[in-house]
Amino acid sequence: MERRTLGRAEPALPVVGLGTWQRLEAAARAAGHVELVHHALDAGIRVFDSSPMYGRAEQLLAAALGDRRGDAFVATKVWTSSPAEGRHQLERVVEWFGGHVDLMQIHNLVAWREHLPLLEAARDDGRVALIGATHYLPGAFDDLVRIMSTGRIHAIQVPYNPRETDVEGRVLPLAAELGLGVLVMRPFGEGALLRRPPSSAELQPLAPFGVTTWAQALLKWCLSDPRCHVAIPATASTDRLDENAAAGAPPWFGPDERRLVSRLAGAA
Numbered sequence: 213m214e215r216r217t218l219g220r221a222e223p224a225l226p227v228v229g230l231g232t233w234q235r236l237e238a239a240a241r242a243a244g245h246v247e248l249v250h251h252a253l254d255a256g257i258r259v260f261d262s263s264p265m266y267g268r269a270e271q272l273l274a275a276a277l278g279d280r281r282g283d284a285f286v287a288t289k290v291w292t293s294s295p296a297e298g299r300h301q302l303e304r305v306v307e308w309f310g311g312h313v314d315l316m317q318i319h320n321l322v323a324w325r326e327h328l329p330l331l332e333a334a335r336d337d338g339r340v341a342l343i344g345a346t347h348y349l350p351g352a353f354d355d356l357v358r359i360m361s362t363g364r365i366h367a368i369q370v371p372y373n374p375r376e377t378d379v380e381g382r383v384l385p386l387a388a389e390l391g392l393g394v395l396v397m398r399p400f401g402e403g404a405l406l407r408r409p410p411s412s413a414e415l416q417p418l419a420p421f422g423v424t425t426w427a428q429a430l431l432k433w434c435l436s437d438p439r440c441h442v443a444i445p446a447t448a449s450t451d452r453l454d455e456n457a458a459a460g461a462p463p464w465f466g467p468d469e470r471r472l473v474s475r476l477a478g479a480a
């Protein structure tokens with residue numbers, strides 16, 4: 213199946229990006245956020261996901277990108293029930309990121325009907341390239357399907373890993389039908405899936421796919437679904453960045469390898 217694109221400023225897809233929830237601030241506490249972001253760019257990571265919900269992450273990311281802003285695809289969010297605060301969040305983040313944001317998402321679908329016109333106006337005047345919507349709870353997927361069906365967004369961000377497969381029901385099929393970009397949040401279940409990794413002997417069948425670690429197996433598991441485009445694991449470690457980035461290249465898993473990973477994750 214043909215891979216859909218995320219439009220202007222798109223990276224070659226599918227790819228591994230970098231989530232910034234909690235971990236960019238953690239890197240900053242050790243004065244390592246600039247190194248982390250530059251290391252990510254040097255490792256070929258282009259997509260950075262943030263939100264006003266993530267403390268100072270947006271500002272830290274913008275400052276760390278500095279004059280390499282043009283190398284990055286910045287995905288961030290509005291997160292507020294107030295239209296006035298939404299406007300404020302949009303205006304300040306556009307300024308932080310040098311006049312434009314590549315993907316502006318509505319975080320957890322909060323007040324999405326109110327924010328859509330604001331984001332559409334920003335798209336029309338070039339401050340925002342693409343519009344998206346995110347949610348992490350299956351209980352919100354009815355509403356997610358509703359906003360997807362408006363035809364007014366270009367991308368969604370959803371949880372997808374072998375133990376969280378609810379999006380396979382309606383969300384991913386509809387995304388593929390509508391040609392929406394899909395960003396995968398929580399590919400490691402916030403780290404829970406990495407606590408008891410399988411042995412290297414168990415991972416051996418995945419070696420021909422360039423997979424040497426359990427984290428890579430999980431990333432390749434979601435990126436091998438042709439309906440998914442970007443996985444955004446978060447890490448504060450440059451070594452793990454390299455490990456994660458390496459999973460964003462072919463060859464992709466087939467059904468047998470995906471089944472094996474699900475089984476090793478205790479999900480099948």
Ligand SMILES: NC(=O)c1ccc[n+]([C@@H]2O[C@H](COP(=O)([O-])OP(=O)(O)OC[C@H]3O[C@@H](n4cnc5c(N)ncnc54)[C@H](OP(=O)(O)O)[C@@H]3O)[C@@H](O)[C@H]2O)c1
Nearest residue numbers: 231232233346397398399400401402403427445446447448
């Ligand atoms: N819109 C939403 O509702 C929503 C909700 C949740 C998340 N998100 C987005 O999705 C991103 C990712 O989700 P997440 O941060 O919740 O969880 P995640 O990416 O599934 O897991 C992150 C955890 O995995 C660890 N880790 C990363 N790479 C590793 C590796 N190679 N080996 C071992 N451990 C590794 C990290 O710790 P270290 O730093 O120690 O490596 C961190 O504790 C977020 O940062 C955010 O951008 C969005």
